[in-house]
Amino acid sequence: MEAILRCDAGAECSLKLWGRVVVEDGASLPDQLSRADRASTLPVLFTVAFWEISRASDARTRSMARVSAEKDGRIKELEMKLALTMCSQ
Structure with a gap:
């Protein structure tokens, strides 16, 4: 059977x-595959x-890239502040 x-x-x-x-x-087919009231598992190879x-x-991708760049900038800013506080000690 072809499938997507x-x-x-x-x-x-x-x-x-x-x-x-x-x-x-070795797998056996259930009697009726279309019955909704009966749950069954059928092992298949795809x-x-x-x-x-x-x-x-593209708009969503650009938005995610912009948010990521903003977060990276904030992380770098915090790293620089931490480095400055370490130098004064």
Whole structure:
């Protein structure tokens, strides 16, 4: 059976995998896979044929980079203040 698997990675990023699904050797199929009132686990093999990573939009990426740069600047400022206090001792 052909299948698409989409994994949400958070922060508007996702991983999509296209491939083929086959039931593992020795696994038995449930009588009715569509019954919602019965939970079952079916071991399968997913063979990846193609994959795609979708990143956050450019605006979101720029925003995350700006926030990261601001935090880096604040960390450097605090490190310099700490170094100055250490020198006076």
